[in-house]
Amino acid sequence: MGVATSTLRYYERRGLVTADARVSGQRRYRWSTVRRLEFVQMLQDAGLSLDEIQGVLAADDNASWKAIARRRLDQLDADLRQEQTELAREQLDLANLRSPERIAAEAAADGMVPATTVHWMSAASGDETVVLRDGSGEADEATPEATTDDPA
Known part of the structure; x- marks a missing residue:
């Protein structure tokens, strides 16, 4: 050791x-x-913190140190529930960021409109793509694609 x-x-x-x-x-x-x-x-x-460990070592009986261990387990359970809640929230945020509907809505707010629903997911990368065109009515003039892996 x-x-x-x-x-x-x-x-x-x-x-x-x-x-x-x-x-x-x-x-x-x-x-x-x-x-x-x-x-x-x-x-x-x-x-366990060193203070908790001192309590365990100084405990007169098993009940005392079991109480310290129980408090720590309860705290760990609460921490785990909090982490799971935060993870679920982040997964939902990520799903919303990858949503083609969100991409189209943001593009519409910038004067772009979705082309005929062209939406696909790359089998290789897993990236979803929505093709957009300018809202001026010129349907044949293509504009850059908005992809969900774009940080902008």
Whole structure:
């Protein structure tokens, strides 16, 4: 297990681990302390803060540390629901951006009108395309295409 000496010292200052002995200025740890350090790192990997970890380590009984773990799980569940809501919103925004109807509406606002419904999706790239023409009535004069992958 590789842990930076600065991390070990910080954990010692926080009371998470203690050096069992010092030999020639070097800290020595028993296996029980190494296992405790692994437990601290596992809890950190699970997303617990060092304050929460101190609470777990100081807990007198299983009920106390289970309560800390339950609070963290509840927070993770709430965070996950929030992320899922944001993802759904972004997926909807993306679908709206790719909508041929949206492209046509924006083009109409700029004086362009859709040509006879020419809309297709490229099998290779997945890009949707709508062909537009100038709104002046000159049906034969083609204008540039508006594609959904265009950032403008």
